[in-house]
Amino acid sequence: MIQPALLALADGTVFEGDGVGATGMRVGEVVFNTAMTGYQEILTDPSYARQLVLLTHPHIGNTGCNAADYESTRAQAAGLIVRDVPRRHSNWRATESLGDFLRRESLVAIAGIDTRALTRRLRETGVQGGCLQAGAAIVDRQSAIDSARAFSGMGGLDLARDVSRSALQEWRERSFGTEDFAPRSQEGDDPARPHVVVLDFGVKHNILRLLAERGCRVTVVPATTSYQDVKALVPDGVLLANGPGDPGACDYAIAATRQLIAARTPIFGICLGHQILGLAAGARTSKMKFGHHGANHPVLDLATGRVAITSQNHGFAVDEATLPANARVTHRSLFDGSLQGFRLTDAPAFGFQGHPEASPGPQELGALFEQFLGSMRRSEVSSGGAVENHGKSA
Numbered sequence: 057m058i059q060p061a062l063l064a065l066a067d068g069t070v071f072e073g074d075g076v077g078a079t080g081m082r083v084g085e086v087v088f089n090t091a092m093t094g095y096q097e098i099l100t101d102p103s104y105a106r107q108l109v110l111l112t113h114p115h116i117g118n119t120g121c122n123a124a125d126y127e128s129t130r131a132q133a134a135g136l137i138v139r140d141v142p143r144r145h146s147n148w149r150a151t152e153s154l155g156d157f158l159r160r161e162s163l164v165a166i167a168g169i170d171t172r173a174l175t176r177r178l179r180e181t182g183v184q185g186g187c188l189q190a191g192a193a194i195v196d197r198q199s200a201i202d203s204a205r206a207f208s209g210m211g212g213l214d215l216a217r218d219v220s221r222s223a224l225q226e227w228r229e230r231s232f233g234t235e236d237f238a239p240r241s242q243e244g245d246d247p248a249r250p251h252v253v254v255l256d257f258g259v260k261h262n263i264l265r266l267l268a269e270r271g272c273r274v275t276v277v278p279a280t281t282s283y284q285d286v287k288a289l290v291p292d293g294v295l296l297a298n299g300p301g302d303p304g305a306c307d308y309a310i311a312a313t314r315q316l317i318a319a320r321t322p323i324f325g326i327c328l329g330h331q332i333l334g335l336a337a338g339a340r341t342s343k344m345k346f347g348h349h350g351a352n353h354p355v356l357d358l359a360t361g362r363v364a365i366t367s368q369n370h371g372f373a374v375d376e377a378t379l380p381a382n383a384r385v386t387h388r389s390l391f392d393g394s395l396q397g398f399r400l401t402d403a404p405a406f407g408f409q410g411h412p413e414a415s416p417g418p419q420e421l422g423a424l425f426e427q428f429l430g431s432m433r434r435s436e437v438s439s440g441g442a443v444e445n446h447g448k449s450a
């Protein structure tokens with residue numbers, strides 16, 4: 057069902073196109089993502105909360121959508137911006153078209169605009185507030201521009217609290233099977249398995265799947281869970297998950313992480329979790345001009361000299377110059393030189409800015425999960441002392 061749609065930016069630029077999703081109006085930060093595949097995983101990634109996602113690949117929707125490729129329980133992005141949605145989709149796993157998915161998830165989307173021109177504008181000006189309208193929600197161009205300008209931006213927004221689970225959950229789903237490509241359930245309840253507590257700032261399902269796949273007992277807790285409540289669960293390690301918004305606004309998570317570091321609890325931070333780990337260690341974070349969003353970002357492992365192609369989704373970054381003396385840089389972006397990973401030399405804690413769990417994207421940094429397991433094993437047999445090896449890629 058095609059209807060008129062309009063996208064207005066805070067700088068006054070307006071794009072008119074076709075509405076290919078739900079009718080309505082959505083306001084958020086306009087960001088571009090360069091991934092060629094994985095649109096369903098992107099739209100259901102909680103890290104995209106309050107963002108209007110522009111996909112630079114021209115054809116989006118070719119393979120349809122299905123129930124297995126959700127990275128959370130629902131669509132999380134504020135809206136979708138694409139060049140073209142094909143009339144037909146074709147994939148053996150598909151159960152519905154992208155358009156049907158968008159309408160069922162009440163996600164507003166626009167197609168038929170010059171996405172290359174929009175991407176260039178965002179690279180030149182940086183991310184902007186945007187207003188996406190479709191169908192009866194369209195009023196006039198100036199009202200849409202005013203709504204885009206009214207968006208305050210991501211600075212100071214605590215969105216992790218909004219997208220987090222509200223109650224503790226035991227996670228048992230493992231990675232996809234090779235025959236039906238559907239998630240499998242974890243079998244048994246061996247108490248000897250390493251117990252990982254995941255602080256849910258907007259965790260993607262595949263992070264949890266990969267932990268379960270590696271034999272971990274996984275307990276997911278709300279973002280605001282205190283240090284005392286985390287320790288009461290007797291974890292072997294704590295994973296600080298990905299998520300949306302400004303890490304500096306998550307004061308509750310920074311405080312809990314600071315205490316976890318002091319207690320020498322093995323910690324693995326991913327994306328927002330990496331930034332929270334940096335803040336807890338004493339570093340500062342800053343807003344990037346247009347962030348990293350895509351599945352083709354080269355990252356250098358400083359210890360081995362190897363380059364991995366990674367999946368990325370973040371608009372804030374840890375300022376490397378502000379890292380404390382007990383932090384050692386492990387990874388750096390080859391796109392812009394920004395910090396991608398660090399570890400603490402006096403505690404079993406490390407973080408990675410990209411998405412080693414992929415979904416979508418390359419899986420070249422899955423070894424970071426093995427390093428997390430190694431840090432938990434070393435913690436069990438160690439009575440103290442610096443942990444020196446768990447920040448290096450295999």
